[in-house]
Amino acid sequence: MDKKKLISQIIAAIVLYTIISVILEKExxxxTWMNEGxxxxxxxxxxxxxxxxxxxFRKSE
Known part of the structure; x- marks a missing residue:
């Protein structure tokens, strides 16, 4: 996996986590945005x- 793909997955996870957490907080x-961020x-x-x-570790097998 190259760095660009890994970084894009991390950014997507951060954004989704933030949005879903704020929606579930209902505030x-x-x-709230800063804490969830x-x-x-x-x-x-x-x-x-x-x-x-x-x-x-998957590549070394």
Whole structure:
């Protein structure tokens, strides 16, 4: 998996996580957007690491 594909998947995960979380909160204030955005960045970092590890170990088999 090349870097562009990995980065695009991470960005898509961050955006989807943020939008879905805000919709489920049913509160659309700026504070909610910021809190969910921070959580989404953490989620994106973990998701990216897991995708990278999965791809790295899959290729070596």
């Amino acid at each position: 659309y204030s700026m504070e 921070k959580e989404a960045l953490i989620f994106g970092a973990i998701f990216g690491l897991l995708m990278w590890f999965r791809e790295r």
